[in-house]
Amino acid sequence: MHGLAIEAPSALAEEATLAALLRCCVREVAGPRGLVWPAPPYLLLRVAGTLLRARTYGGAALRFDGPPERLEGGTWRPLTTDELVGLVETELQGHNGEFAGQVAASRDAVAAILEARAEPPADPWLASEQSLVYGHPFHPSPKARGGDGWLRYAPEAHAEFPVRLLGVREDVLAEEGDVSALEGMGRAPDGYRLLPAHPWQLDLLRPALGTDLVDLGPGPVVMPTSSVRTVYAPEAGVCLKFSLDVRITNCVRKNAWYELAGAVELTSRLKPIFDEISVKHPATRWLPEPGYRSAALGTRLHEGLGVIVRQSPWAACSPGVTPVLAAALALDAPARDSVWWSAYVSAVALPVLELYFTHGVVLEPHLQNVLVGLDASGMPAEAVFRDLEGTKLVAGRHDLGGLHPEVARALTYDAERGWARVVYCLLVNHLTEIAAAVAGQDDGLLRELWRIARGLLAKHAADLGWPLPLSDLLAGAPLPAKANLGVRWARAADRAAGYVPIANPLA
Numbered sequence: 001m002h003g004l005a006i007e008a009p010s011a012l013a014e015e016a017t018l019a020a021l022l023r024c025c026v027r028e029v030a031g032p033r034g035l036v037w038p039a040p041p042y043l044l045l046r047v048a049g050t051l052l053r054a055r056t057y058g059g060a061a062l063r064f065d066g067p068p069e070r071l072e073g074g075t076w077r078p079l080t081t082d083e084l085v086g087l088v089e090t091e092l093q094g095h096n097g098e099f100a101g102q103v104a105a106s107r108d109a110v111a112a113i114l115e116a117r118a119e120p121p122a123d124p125w126l127a128s129e130q131s132l133v134y135g136h137p138f139h140p141s142p143k144a145r146g147g148d149g150w151l152r153y154a155p156e157a158h159a160e161f162p163v164r165l166l167g168v169r170e171d172v173l174a175e176e177g178d179v180s181a182l183e184g185m186g187r188a189p190d191g192y193r194l195l196p197a198h199p200w201q202l203d204l205l206r207p208a209l210g211t212d213l214v215d216l217g218p219g220p221v222v223m224p225t226s227s228v229r230t231v232y233a234p235e236a237g238v239c240l241k242f243s244l245d246v247r248i249t250n251c252v253r254k255n256a257w258y259e260l261a262g263a264v265e266l267t268s269r270l271k272p273i274f275d276e277i278s279v280k281h282p283a284t285r286w287l288p289e290p291g292y293r294s295a296a297l298g299t300r301l302h303e304g305l306g307v308i309v310r311q312s313p314w315a316a317c318s319p320g321v322t323p324v325l326a327a328a329l330a331l332d333a334p335a336r337d338s339v340w341w342s343a344y345v346s347a348v349a350l351p352v353l354e355l356y357f358t359h360g361v362v363l364e365p366h367l368q369n370v371l372v373g374l375d376a377s378g379m380p381a382e383a384v385f386r387d388l389e390g391t392k393l394v395a396g397r398h399d400l401g402g403l404h405p406e407v408a409r410a411l412t413y414d415a416e417r418g419w420a421r422v423v424y425c426l427l428v429n430h431l432t433e434i435a436a437a438v439a440g441q442d443d444g445l446l447r448e449l450w451r452i453a454r455g456l457l458a459k460h461a462a463d464l465g466w467p468l469p470l471s472d473l474l475a476g477a478p479l480p481a482k483a484n485l486g487v488r489w490a491r492a493a494d495r496a497a498g499y500v501p502i503a504n505p506l507a
């Protein structure tokens with residue numbers, strides 16, 4: 001986008017909202033109908049009978065250079081978000097009375113974030129977590145955050161706030177694993193244990209809270225990370241993943257009871273696997289989620305107040321290595337060369353493939369779930385994988401006997417679904433965006449980057465004995481791109497989201 005520094009927040013918010021919706025239209029609406037045509041320097045597409053065009057670069061990442069336009073009465077005129085929403089509503093089957101409101105709410109949220117942003121935090125990792133002003137580039141309403149008061153808790157506005165400390169009577173305490181990091185956050189009365197709560201979630205849960213919990217007042221100050229509901233508690237040196245009954249992108253962010261238990265279960269199962277991976281790929285790191293705590297006061301409160309303890313990325317990286325959120329690097333890559341890219345792809349992609357093929361583990365390595373550890377010269381030296389909610393075990397590859405059937409079900413994917421998830425997250429969501437950031441408008445460099453990635457993946461495929469799905473991928477099989485517009489339009493659950501095929505840059 002041009003002229004970012006000088007445009008007003010409302011203009012920038014409109015530009016970014018239009019861009020995200022237009023990307024969805026290319027990928028999910030016009031693309032699958034064969035209604036997208038490259039016409040350099042433009043990309044042309046037709047939505048609901050109207051011809052649209054924009055100058056684009058960055059391959060599948062679809063970055064725009066200048067304002068998108070629509071053809072009207074033989075003349076190209078600037079396209080607005082509201083017009084594009086109208087075209088989408090005409091083109092898509094069925095009716096969704098919420099859709100236009102969600103897009104507009106997201107645009108308003110971006111403008112409010114831009115108004116509120118001040119100095120970023122001094123911690124470079126935290127600054128990267130809080131840098132995603134425009135959010136997911138392929139989502140129709142990336143920043144919509146239900147309800148009022150959200151700005152107080154917004155990472156992009158560099159919020160910080162104290163958690164609220166609750167006391168849970170010991171006889172109704174629910175916990176598994178190691179939650180020792182919570183104990184130092186305050187003092188609970190005799191017979192009670194400390195339960196930190198997100199103040200926004202407490203407001204949302206207020207009517208259901210009942211009288212079994214005691215309010216111990218404010219606790220340590222925390223800072224929200226990019227997911228909003230996971231916060232960093234610097235004094236305790238951990239992250240806390242809270243439930244938040246707010247729709248953020250496609251999900252209401254609730255830790256289901258079987259996900260609380262599943263995180264702890266996965267942490268103990270993944271430990272020996274990651275130990276083994278890091279022998280072959282010493283740059284590999286991950287963020288264990290050793291325990292959770294909640295209150296056994298009915299499912300609503302057990303899930304609504306359940307908090308997962310997660311290791312801090314600083315603790316995962318070696319001394320002298322700075323963790324940076326991959327999504328932040330996709331906005332602003334520190335280098336524009338193929339050596340940096342080679343190091344990046346090796347650190348991030350190879351362990352993901354090794355985990356899938358050798359160990360039957362499906363990571364969810366999208367841009368928001370991966371941190372890249374940069375060394376003093378800014379080179380990718382380590383890759384840190386996080387978020388066990390999206391981490392799954394391939395069905396049939398692990399003995400899940402002894403687990404509660406619901407816990408086992410929630411942490412299993414069949415091989416095919418798992419592979420689609422890996423390819424979507426790693427290639428479509430992640431590496432296409434990093435490649436676009438590295439290459440900028442240099443199409444020749446972009447092609448070179450994919451040649452390099454192909455070489456690295458092919459070498460790894462040979463090491464792994466050419467597993468069929470990876471061979472197909474290297475032979476140019478189309479990539480599965482998650483249909484975020486489709487799932488919002490259908491008002492369906494995130495897990496019901498389908499994929500649309502897009503061209504494979506490795507071909």
Ligand SMILES: Nc1ncnc2c1ncn2[C@@H]1O[C@H](COP(=O)(O)OP(=O)(O)OP(=O)(O)O)[C@@H](O)[C@H]1O
Pocket residue numbers: 132135136137142225226227228229230241248249253327366367368369386387388389390429
């Ligand atoms: N390119 C991207 N891909 C996926 N998510 C993105 C992207 N950019 C921004 N996001 C945001 O990142 C979050 C991803 O959600 P995800 O389900 O991985 O996180 P979570 O489970 O809520 O929290 P955590 O990652 O801390 O475990 C959403 O808020 C989404 O809007």
Ligand SMILES: [Mg+2]
Pocket residue numbers: 227368369386387
């Ligand atoms: Mg995540």
